[in-house]
Amino acid sequence: MDKTDTVSENSVTLQENKSLYIIKIGGNVIDNSENLYRFLKDFEGLDGFKILVHGGGKVATQIAEELGIEAKMVDGRRITDIETLRVVTMVYGGLINKNIVAQLQRFGNNAIGLTGADGNFIRAKKRLVKTIDYGFVGDIDKDSINPENISRLIKAGFTPVFCALTHDGEGQLLNTNADTIASALAVSLSSLYKTTLIYCFEKKGVLQDINDEESLIREIDTIRYEELKAQHIIHSGMLPKLDNAFTAISCGVKAVIIGKSDDLGQLKENKPFGTRLSKNA
Amino acid sequence: MDKTDTVSENSVTLQENKSLYIIKIGGNVIDNSENLYRFLKDFEGLDGFKILVHGGGKVATQIAEELGIEAKMVDGRRITDIETLRVVTMVYGGLINKNIVAQLQRFGNNAIGLTGADGNFIRAKKRLVKTIDYGFVGDIDKDSINPENISRLIKAGFTPVFCALTHDGEGQLLNTNADTIASALAVSLSSLYKTTLIYCFEKKGVLQDINDEESLIREIDTIRYEELKAQHIIHSGMLPKLDNAFTAISCGVKAVIIGKSDDLGQLKENKPFGTRLSKNA
Numbered sequence: 001m002d003k004t005d006t007v008s009e010n011s012v013t014l015q016e017n018k019s020l021y022i023i024k025i026g027g028n029v030i031d032n033s034e035n036l037y038r039f040l041k042d043f044e045g046l047d048g049f050k051i052l053v054h055g056g057g058k059v060a061t062q063i064a065e066e067l068g069i070e071a072k073m074v075d076g077r078r079i080t081d082i083e084t085l086r087v088v089t090m091v092y093g094g095l096i097n098k099n100i101v102a103q104l105q106r107f108g109n110n111a112i113g114l115t116g117a118d119g120n121f122i123r124a125k126k127r128l129v130k131t132i133d134y135g136f137v138g139d140i141d142k143d144s145i146n147p148e149n150i151s152r153l154i155k156a157g158f159t160p161v162f163c164a165l166t167h168d169g170e171g172q173l174l175n176t177n178a179d180t181i182a183s184a185l186a187v188s189l190s191s192l193y194k195t196t197l198i199y200c201f202e203k204k205g206v207l208q209d210i211n212d213e214e215s216l217i218r219e220i221d222t223i224r225y226e227e228l229k230a231q232h233i234i235h236s237g238m239l240p241k242l243d244n245a246f247t248a249i250s251c252g253v254k255a256v257i258i259g260k261s262d263d264l265g266q267l268k269e270n271k272p273f274g275t276r277l278s279k280n281a
Numbered sequence: 282m283d284k285t286d287t288v289s290e291n292s293v294t295l296q297e298n299k300s301l302y303i304i305k306i307g308g309n310v311i312d313n314s315e316n317l318y319r320f321l322k323d324f325e326g327l328d329g330f331k332i333l334v335h336g337g338g339k340v341a342t343q344i345a346e347e348l349g350i351e352a353k354m355v356d357g358r359r360i361t362d363i364e365t366l367r368v369v370t371m372v373y374g375g376l377i378n379k380n381i382v383a384q385l386q387r388f389g390n391n392a393i394g395l396t397g398a399d400g401n402f403i404r405a406k407k408r409l410v411k412t413i414d415y416g417f418v419g420d421i422d423k424d425s426i427n428p429e430n431i432s433r434l435i436k437a438g439f440t441p442v443f444c445a446l447t448h449d450g451e452g453q454l455l456n457t458n459a460d461t462i463a464s465a466l467a468v469s470l471s472s473l474y475k476t477t478l479i480y481c482f483e484k485k486g487v488l489q490d491i492n493d494e495e496s497l498i499r500e501i502d503t504i505r506y507e508e509l510k511a512q513h514i515i516h517s518g519m520l521p522k523l524d525n526a527f528t529a530i531s532c533g534v535k536a537v538i539i540g541k542s543d544d545l546g547q548l549k550e551n552k553p554f555g556t557r558l559s560k561n562a
Contacts, residue, residue, distance in 0.1 A: 063371075067347050086376060090344075093394075094375020095367060098446065098454060102398040106452035112399040113374075117383040119393050119439055156433045158400055165379065171387035173379060 020154070020193035021050040024182035025200045029261045030057035030096060039200070040100065042264040044107040049154050049193065051185060052111070052161045054100060055178035060091040072135075080135040080175040088175055089115075092163040101161055111159045116166030117173055121150055122181060124166035124174050138166040138174025140181070145188035179241075183248045190252030197253050198274070199241070200261035205275030206242070208233060218272055221280035222246060245277050254278070301435070301474035302331040305463035306481045310542045311338035311377060320481070321381065323545040325388035330435050330474065332466060333392070333442045335381060336459040341372040353416075361416040361456040369456055370396075373444035382442055393439045397447030398454055402431055403462060405447035405455050419447040419455025421462070426469035460522075464529050471533030478534050479555070480522070481542035486556030487523070489514060499553055502561035503527060526558050535559070 023043060029035050043052060064071065064087045072079040080088070097113040104111035116122025116138075122145055124138025144166070153160055162185070164178040179199065186197035208215035220228065225246060228234045234242060245256035257267075259274020267273040304324060310316050324333060345352065345368045353360040361369070378394040385392035397403025397419075403426055405419025425447070434441055443466070445459040460480065467478035489496035501509065506527060509515045515523060526537035538548075540555020547554040 063348075066349070067344075089379055090371035090375040092375070093379045094371040094373070098370055098374045098396050098398055101396070102448045102454050103452045105398055105401050105448060105450060110401060112393070112395070114393070115379050115382070117379055117386055117394075119391060120386050152437045153434075153439075156437045158434075167383045167386060169386060171384045173383050 018193055019048045020189055020195050022182050022186045023198040024053040025261055026055040027057035028202045039261040040103045041107055044109040045268045053178050053182040055164055056092055060088055063087055063091055074132050080137050085136040089173055093165050097163045109159050110157055111161045113161045115163055122166045123169050124176050126168055136174050138176045140184050145184055147188045147192050151192050186253045187248055187251040194254050196255045198257045204260050205258050217275050220277050223280045249279055299474055300329045301470055301476050303463050303467045304479040305334040306542055307336040308338035309483045320542040321384045322388055325390040326549045334459050334463040336445055337373055341369055344368055344372055355413050361418050366417040370454055374446055378444045391439050392442050394442045396444055403447045404450050405457050407449055417455050419457040421465050426465055428469045428473050432473050467534045468529055468532040475535050477536045479538045485541050486539050498556050501558050504561045530560055
């Protein structure tokens with residue numbers, strides 16, 4: 001890279017209105033090395049700026065078991081005690097994150113693996129104890145992310161790869177839901193980029209009939225969403241996911257796509273991919 | 282930060298001849314939370330650009346034991362088999378690295394925790410099998426590090442914190458000695474910065490009498506080094522460390538300081554710290 005490029009790439013305003021993908025993958029991709037390989041190759045192939053956010057996968061549970069740490073549940077909710085936090089710091093922040101980075105580098109993508117503590121990128125507040133003490137779980141809000149801080153990294157030529165860890169700014173790492181991190185990143189970075197948030201999961205997208213993968217709904221805008229809810233086509237499990245997606249859209253995210261990680265390559269080829277959620281035109 | 286600052290900070294040539302500290306800490310600092318706290322506070326207080334490199338500590342051995350992974354030794358040398366690599370990826374890249382980053386952020390330092398895979402910062406070659414198969418151990422050479430790549434991160438306002446992991450560029454993480462990483466970083470970045478390489482260890486520096494901490498030698502240049510060797514004052518254990526230091530100096534590093542992590546605060550106050558090795562004036 002010559003000097004002129006460096007200077008122009010690092011000027012804040014020039015990047016405005018460029019597109020940025022924030023893509024979240026979960027355990028279903030991470031746990032299967034073939035799926036992960038294909039996904040990362042497709043991810044690398046996507047044009048433009050991008051951020052990857054990954055969840056945990058089964059390996060965290062396996063390692064915790066091997067270390068004799070029992071999963072603690074209260075009212076069906078997982079508790080992150082100090083021992084569990086150590087495990088997720090090792091597995092999310094170390095094992096999974098750094099192996100993803102090494103793979104992306106193999107494919108020529110200049111990835112950097114991060115927690116929210118790195119670069120002070122995502123600051124969270126330890127969840128207050130009301131009826132349940134969730135332990136070292138961090139909640140994030142609209143002030144948690146400084147978009148220009150992350151943008152400096154992106155503009156320096158790096159692809160951020162975030163795991164599901166944040167920090168409180170006082171030296172404490174915290175466990176934070178990866179879906180929530182992806183959404184917060186997309187909303188925050190909408191002030192600098194045209195952001196598209198992509199959730200990869202095990203289905204092809206939002207299905208008209210949950211048992212028929214061919215009944216994929218390609219596009220849902222805010223009006224159609226209200227119709228689908230009224231017709232009870234959006235079923236209960238999908239409701240919070242889609243509500244969160246439309247909240248992100250109302251906060252500046254250009255579109256949210258829900259699709260299958262195996263199909264990400266279609267996006268690169270400008271073919272339809274998953275279900276695209278957006279504001280009504 | 283305003284836009285003008287961003288642009289000027291990211292121009293390559295403006296940073297030339299600025300000073301950069303590369304500081305390496307080992308297990309003796311990492312294993313003691315009070316020592317680590319004090320060291321990181323002093324590290325944060327140092328003016329100018331800086332990079333931290335950290336080794337392992339006892340926790341990797343503990344976790345490996347808890348997971349039932351035996352330390353494999355051949356002819357007194359540790360072997361990094363695939364199971365051991367998983368453990369060090371978790372412990373070095375996750376647990377230790379991210380907790381150091383969270384602490385540095387607490388002190389106001391904008392740290393980013395890294396392996397050599399991140400940003401393709403340190404590429405290594407898996408050690409060839411001759412008489413011993415060391416397993417997933419990476420050796421680095423003069424082409425392993427692209428100084429401008431790391432410089433982009435530094436100039437974007439971040440402090441790199443490296444653990445003792447590299448990658449081969451083909452998706453494989455590798456275990457690499459932290460002293461070697463620190464030295465290679467210092468040599469490579471000497472093309473862009475006035476680099477000072479600091480090794481923190483358990484002694485105050487090079488001692489005239491190994492049993493007398495008060496017999497610290499403050500300065501050793503290349504001529505004095507030959508004299509000390511001829512007088513057998515530099516003892517056998519210290520010899521490879523100092524030989525490596527003078528090699529780094531001959532490759533462009535301005536000075537190498539060997540000192541005690543507890544004393545790093547003295548450097549900030551421009552007081553003598555450790556033993557300073559440099560070219561003869």
